[in-house]
Structure formats: C-alpha cells, structure tokens
Amino acid sequence: MTGFPAHYADGAEALVVGLARTGDEAAFTELVRRRQSWIRGLMRRLCGEAALADDLAQKAFLQAWRKLPGLEHPERFGPWLKQLAVNTWRQHARRNDPMRNADDTGEPEDSSRAPAGMAMDLDRALAQLSPDARMCIVLSYSEGMTHPEIATATGLPAGTVKSHIRRGTQRLQGLLADYDERIETEERQ
C-alpha cells in the first residue's frame, strides 16, 4: 500500500481511529489494512461466497468511514466494526431471503441441496443453515460471543439465539459427520 504515512502502521489503534474520525483517509486505510482479514473472514463464514463476502465487507467498511465521526469511544472500534458487519449481513439476508421469517427453526432452507453423505466442509455445512442460525453459530464459534452478546448484536431474542445455536450445532454435527464418514470411506478405498 502506498499513499499514507508509514508510521500509522505502528500507531495504537485508538490513536489511528482518532485520526480517522477527523477525516484522515490514510488513517482509515490503515484501520482497513489491520481489520480487513477479520471482517472478510467473518463475512465469508456468514455468506459462503468469496466475492459476495468481499463486497459486503467493503460495504461495512464504507459505513464505518461514514459513521466514524459519531464513534464516541475509539477503543471500542473493533466491536463497533463487528456490529456494522453484522448489520450489513442482516440487511443483505433480509433483502435476499423474503422467506427468512417463515423458517425460524434453524433448519435448512432447501434440504434437497444437502444429500446425505455429500462431501462438504465447514463452509458448505454452514450454508445449509438459515441466515439467522448461521449468523448465531458464526458469532458464537468464530467470534466467541456469548448468547446475550449475540442477542444484543443481532437484535434477536435471547431464546431465539439459544435455539438457533443449539439446533444449528446439531445440524452441523450431522452434516460434518456425513462428511467425515465419506472421507474415511474414500481413504479406505
């Protein structure tokens, strides 16, 4: 990367956030450099498509750039950015899945897409969950967030979060067990 002071790379994040809040584009670029891997990874877990994930991650960063002057505590930049990413994902899921509320059980939207024994990795297994269930699972397992934290971040009731995580975990265990069996069978052959 070029076009921004190299010493920003050594600065404490709260300091760089403070500079970015004043409209310093170079400081914000440094924040993007530091956080892009995390946000892109989170989005990939949530949507399962690399190109879409990068697009959503960019949208989250664009929102961050626009709303940064309103961030009162620069040291809370990470959680704040994660909240923006979750909101971006939820907006995307709402726009692209009008039947989301009709299926609030955490079951797959189309179980025919996941025949038993089909080889699948974690991302493919996650893709079998409803968007809300996937989001709860990812925030719990990937981000280490507690149920109340997930409920706050997503705006879902705590009971729904708990249910999504319980059922989602069971569903993933089933899907990944099929995957393990398939791999073991292939290895034996």
Added chain:
Amino acid sequence: MTDEARDPGLQALFRSAPDLPEDAAFIDSLRLRMKRQGRLRMANRLIVGGLLVAAAFSLQNALFPMSSALLSPLLDIQGLAGKVVAPINSPAGLLSVVLLGVRALHRRVTRG
C-alpha cells in the same frame, strides 16, 4: 454443560480455519468506493444546497409583498394624528390589537 458450552469438535474446526491474507486489491477497491461515495455525497450536498437557496428566493418573493400589504396604512391620516395612530393604522397593527384583545379576554374568562 452450560448454555454457553460449545461443541469442542466444531470449536476446533472454526479455530483451524486459516486467516485470510492481506489483500491489497481489496483495500484499493475500497478506497475507490470511498472516493466515489465522497463525490456522491458532495453532489448530494450541492443539490440540497441549491434547492434550499431556490426555496429561500421563492419564499422571499412571496414574503416581500405580504409584509408590504400588512404594513400599508388603512386610513389616510395626515399630521400629528397620523403619527400617533400609525402603529395601529395597518392590517398588522390591527391584527396585533385584535390578538391582544383576544388574549386579555381569554385570561379574564379562564380566571373567572
């Protein structure tokens, strides 16, 4: 096992996922979008500003004749008498007197 307990196998799978490498193309693309967004916001501000100025001119054009009409004398009274009654010798003055009268009446009625 508490509500927050996570499946160890799944936990390990999530933890084993490799971090994405830094992608300069992602940052460059984002910077382009930031610039585009900045230009769009500037254009929006210019449009809103232009609309406000145009609205202010239209409002001024409407307010000027209204204020002239409200301040024009009702009766043509010359000399000292004209100067004495000047504050109420206009629709605006008369309106003020009427409003003060209504207010006084309202107070009297509500007190009684």
